[in-house]
Amino acid sequence: MASTSDIRNGLCIKFNHDIYKIIEFLHVKPGKGPAFVRTKLKSLTNGKVLDNTFSAGHKIEDIRVETQTFQYLYAEGDQFHFMNTESYEQITLEKKILDAPDLLKEGTIVMVQINTENDMPISVDMPASIVLEVTYAEPGVKGNTATNATKPAKVETGASVNVPLFINEGDKIKIDTASGNYMERVKE
Helix, strand or coil: CEEHHHCCCCCEEEECCEEEEEEEEEEECCCCCCCEEEEEEEECCCCCEEEEEEECCCEEEECCEEEEEEEEEEEECCEEEEEECCCCCEEEEEHHHCCCHHHCCCCCEEEEEEECCCCEEEEEECCCEEEEEEEEECCCCCCCCCCCCEEEEEECCCCEEEEECCCCCCCEEEEECCCCCEEEEECC
């Protein structure tokens, strides 16, 4: 058992007869009344996100997880195939378990959290950012901008990302995997 002081991003807990991963949390100490923790939880069985507030000192049931390194191999419909980098064992995961499946490129190294009770994979942690090549972007016309103008661009994985007007086809861009937003152009 853990308490609300142990809450952190990525912690997996049992809540309402389901397994949830904490995506965001905020400790709040109002001037009047008891402290509480506002959390955003993602269900690891169906992918739904819900907001919940725990009062300070509330006991939560955490789940023991083991983190292993896997390499993304390929996708087959809603099935994503990964290989353990140490044992070369392959696993197949559903699309709903992944946080940003449209940003996964073949060969990407990810961290898979596995429930130690039943050896089932429960979540996949992507790298903080990923570098992808732009495959389609309309040309930006000089002079039609105010400030911070963006345009949609398709990257090599098929995802659509809003990028600044100076990005062209063939450019490599760094994308934040948590938000799916453009970070910077990468020169090679």
